[in-house]
Amino acid sequence: xxxxxxxxxxxxxxxxxxxxxxxxxxxxxxxxxxxxxxxxxxxxxxxxxxxxxxxxxxxxxxxxxxxxxxxxxxxxxxxxxxxxxxxxxxxxxxxxxxxxxxxxxxxxxxxxxxxxxxxx
Amino acid sequence: xxxxxxxxxxxxxxxxxxxxxxxxxxxxxxxxxxxxxxxxxxxxxxxxxxxxxxxxxxxxxxxxxxxxxxxxxxxxxxxxxxxxxxxxxxxxxxxxxxxxxxxxxxxxxxxxxxxxxxxxxxxxxxxxxxxxxxxxxxxxxxxxxxxxxxxxxxxxxxxxxxxxxxxxxxxxxxxxxxxxxxxxxxxxxxxxxxxxxxxxxxxxxxxxxxxxxxxxxxxxxxxxxxxxxxxxxxxxxxxxxxxxxxxxxxxxxxxxxxxxxxxxxxxxxxxxxxxxxxxxxxxxxxxxxxxxxxxxxxxxxxxxxxxxxxxxxxxxxxxxxxxxxxxxxxxxxxxxxxxxxxxxxxxxxxxxxxxxxxxxxxxxxx
Numbered sequence: 001x002x003x004x005x006x007x008x009x010x011x012x013x014x015x016x017x018x019x020x021x022x023x024x025x026x027x028x029x030x031x032x033x034x035x036x037x038x039x040x041x042x043x044x045x046x047x048x049x050x051x052x053x054x055x056x057x058x059x060x061x062x063x064x065x066x067x068x069x070x071x072x073x074x075x076x077x078x079x080x081x082x083x084x085x086x087x088x089x090x091x092x093x094x095x096x097x098x099x100x101x102x103x104x105x106x107x108x109x110x111x112x113x114x115x116x117x118x119x120x
Numbered sequence: 121x122x123x124x125x126x127x128x129x130x131x132x133x134x135x136x137x138x139x140x141x142x143x144x145x146x147x148x149x150x151x152x153x154x155x156x157x158x159x160x161x162x163x164x165x166x167x168x169x170x171x172x173x174x175x176x177x178x179x180x181x182x183x184x185x186x187x188x189x190x191x192x193x194x195x196x197x198x199x200x201x202x203x204x205x206x207x208x209x210x211x212x213x214x215x216x217x218x219x220x221x222x223x224x225x226x227x228x229x230x231x232x233x234x235x236x237x238x239x240x241x242x243x244x245x246x247x248x249x250x251x252x253x254x255x256x257x258x259x260x261x262x263x264x265x266x267x268x269x270x271x272x273x274x275x276x277x278x279x280x281x282x283x284x285x286x287x288x289x290x291x292x293x294x295x296x297x298x299x300x301x302x303x304x305x306x307x308x309x310x311x312x313x314x315x316x317x318x319x320x321x322x323x324x325x326x327x328x329x330x331x332x333x334x335x336x337x338x339x340x341x342x343x344x345x346x347x348x349x350x351x352x353x354x355x356x357x358x359x360x361x362x363x364x365x366x367x368x369x370x371x372x373x374x375x376x377x378x379x380x381x382x383x384x385x386x387x388x389x390x391x392x393x394x395x396x397x398x399x400x401x402x403x404x405x406x407x408x409x410x411x412x413x414x415x416x417x418x419x420x421x422x423x424x425x426x427x428x429x430x431x432x433x434x435x436x437x438x439x440x441x442x443x444x445x446x447x448x449x450x451x452x453x454x455x456x457x458x459x460x461x462x463x464x465x466x467x468x469x470x471x472x473x474x475x476x477x478x479x480x481x482x483x484x485x486x
Contacts, residue, residue: 030338031157033438034411034445036466052466054413056156056438057338081411 001089002105003114004065009089010105016071016096017105021053021062023088024118029055032084037073037095044068044097046104051094053084065108068099129171129259129323136327136334144235146174149336156338160440163305163343164480167265168335169326176238177255177313178245180229187249188229192222193362193385195372199224204287204300206370209244214361214387214394217244219352223287223300230287230298232260232311234352258298259319264309264343266483267331272310275325279310284484293318304340306347306482345446346439348405348477354416355403355434355448361387363394364450366403366477371395398453401431405475406447406461412470413437413445414463420449421462424469430455433463439479446479447472 002010007025011018026032034054044050044064051062073095077083083092109117130147133140137153149171152159162168180188185196194207204223208216218237223230233241238254245252263272273280276290282301290297298313314322326332335343341351350356356365374380377392408414418433436447451461462469 030151031155031440034413036412052412054438056342056440057150059413059415078411 001111002108003111003117004108005117006063006065007118008062008065010065010108012102012105013096015098017066017068017099017102018093018096019062019065020093021084021088022114024120026085026088026092029053029057029060029084031056032081035077035081035084035094037075037077038070040070040073042070044070062094064097066097066099066104067101068097070095071098072096129173129320132320132323132327133171133334138334138336141337143337144174146235148174149334151336151338152334154333156336156342157440159333159335159339160342162333163265163307163335163339164441165266166331166333167263167267167271167309167329168305168339169323169332170262170264170335170340171259171323172262172311173259173319174235175260176231176233176235176241177258177260178231178233178242179253179255180231180245180249181251182228184249184251185224185229188222189375189381190384191244191248191386193371193375193388193391194222195374195381196222196224196229197381198372198374201226202287204285204302205372208362208367208370209241210362210385210387210391211358212386213358214363214390215358216352216356216360216362216365216367217241217358219350219356221300221302225287225289236353255313257316258313259316259323260311260313261319261323261326262303262309262311263326263332264303264305264307264335266308268307268309269485271326271329271332272312274329275322282310284308284486292322297322301485304347304349305343306349306478306480307343308483308485342437342440345435345437345448346441346478346480347482348448348479350403350448351435355450360401360450361394361399362391363399364401364403368395400453401450402453403434404449404451404461405477405479406433406436406449406463406472407475407479408445408447408463408470408472410470411445412465414447414465414470414472418447418463418465420451421464421469422455422459424462424471427462430461442479446475448477
């Protein structure tokens with residue numbers, strides 16, 4: 001598992017990179033009430049705003065962590081946004097990305113580095 | 121901006137996992153460990169304790185009632201001892217400078233005003249009235265929800281006798297507590313002004329009860345929004361008239377065009393005229409059709425594409441008891457009742473139905 005400074009986690013699964021947000025991020029956001037996902041097949045560039053998350057408190061964006069194409073989105077989140085709080089690193093994955101290049105993942109934080117980053 | 125004033129009950133907030141944020145010059149608990157959604161639902165089912173000590177408490181001598189009537193469209197002279205009314209400081213354009221509670225007590229008048237307007241309100245009162253006395257040595261707590269009466273009457277048995285908008289003074293551990301049966305959640309409940317010396321003890325005595333949990337500002341906002349209650353600075357302000365804000369009901373009979381003391385408050389002409397002839401805008405409830413919340417500032421249109429901007433969302437978010445997004449907006453009165461409204465969220469026009477207010481039935485003990 002790799003982590004970004006935007007509090008996303010990335011997990012390589014076969015030819016895809018599965019992306020979600022960390023437990024720390026879910027806790028900070030508070031109760032999630034709405035998730036807007038991109039269309040499958042969308043071409044994205046790193047740092048594009050591709051997911052909108054609204055909590056009871058505010059709206060925030062998830063940025064594309066890598067260049068690539070959205071292969072699959074987790075449509076369960078549209079009906080049950082609360083999954084993001086219940087199981088952020090499991091069932092509440094956001095999308096699977098067919099990455100153009102996995103190389104940049106080597107530069108991302110591992111779990112120890114991310115824990116350090118959030119001060120745990 | 122100067123240093124933030126910590127609320128008196130800061131230690132108590134810390135013990136309950138409060139997340140503190142700056143608000144109106146105070147460091148306020150936006151939520152506790154349970155989170156906004158759980159706190160909101162708790163208050164609707166049980167009893168929630170709110171620390172609203174940032175609000176302004178002001179005492180006026182009884183003989184200033186007539187002077188106060190010159191600032192508010194309220195029948196203050198006709199207020200019976202032991203009762204309070206919702207009031208509004210109006211401006212000459214018919215807009216609102218603040219909304220407040222006015223209580224008539226045995227030997228004085230007691231006002232509760234909004235935190236952000238407190239200094240301006242006291243200056244406004246002092247410019248027109250004598251003997252304006254801000255109360256600086258008391259916390260203000262609200263206990264709200266269907267079990268509020270059961271919880272509070274364990275400490276103050278006489279509280280159970282009060283009806284909606286009654287006020288009373290009751291003794292607790294040698295201190296005089298000032299109660300009103302009112303609040304800002306749509307639930308039955310009480311607001312209690314407590315001398316600083318016993319505030320922590322009184323709050324702790326309530327929080328020790330199984331049915332009482334602390335509730336932060338986040339849930340306070342979603343509770344009042346579901347109850348259709350306007351928030352000063354969003355749904356109310358100097359540029360929105362009393363009638364546009366949907367608060368014509370708050371103008372006492374005696375102060376209306378055909379009343380015994382008609383008019384005589386700032387903005388009486390435009391307000392009483394709009395009461396008869398209608399206002400250019402009106403406050404409406406909105407139920408967005410999808411799940412996306414429409415928050416304050418979202419522009420409202422009369423068509424899914426093209427069309428005209430006909431208003432703006434003034435308050436909006438997610439209603440935990442309603443189970444979906446809810447909003448209030450100020451729209452052009454020419455828009456027909458029931459017509460679909462479209463809010464532009466992130467560049468997309470999303471449909472919202474006009475809805476009667478409140479979204480959640482009020483359960484005041486009348």
